[in-house]
Amino acid sequence: MANRPAQNQSSKTFDAYLAALSEEQRATLERLRKTIRAAAPKAEEGISYGLAAFRLDGRPLVGLGASAKHCAFYLMSGSTVTDHAAELKGYDTSKGTIRFPASKTLPAALVRKLVKARIAENAAA
Numbered sequence: 001m002a003n004r005p006a007q008n009q010s011s012k013t014f015d016a017y018l019a020a021l022s023e024e025q026r027a028t029l030e031r032l033r034k035t036i037r038a039a040a041p042k043a044e045e046g047i048s049y050g051l052a053a054f055r056l057d058g059r060p061l062v063g064l065g066a067s068a069k070h071c072a073f074y075l076m077s078g079s080t081v082t083d084h085a086a087e088l089k090g091y092d093t094s095k096g097t098i099r100f101p102a103s104k105t106l107p108a109a110l111v112r113k114l115v116k117a118r119i120a121e122n123a124a125a
Helices: 007-011 012-018 023-039 078-082 106-125
Strands: 044-048 051-056 059-066 070-073 091-092 099-100
Touching: 012 023, 012 044, 012 051, 012 099, 023 051, 023 059, 023 070, 051 099, 078 106
Parallel strands: none
Antiparallel strands: 044 051, 051 059, 059 070, 070 099, 091 099
């Protein structure tokens, strides 16, 4: 997580995290935030591990962030990325992260599907 902008590492709120980003990154992550809120309306916003994050029923759900070179959607689960590998083909992924350029927001339908998968995963745990 060393790629995060230094100003965000001390953000205390979700809005403060976004406010510290470039206009393009902020706009991209605001769209992602809106899609997540629609998919998980009861999720609570906050800061987790220095990232803007959502919790549901007290458990980590998903997060979002930005570095100098990309935006990221953190699924906080390696299995969700693996389970949806075919749909994530073409994206830069790692164990629990999807990275994408700020100029190209993730498709809302994909985000909703991934958030719903995380809700189901948390419920089953």
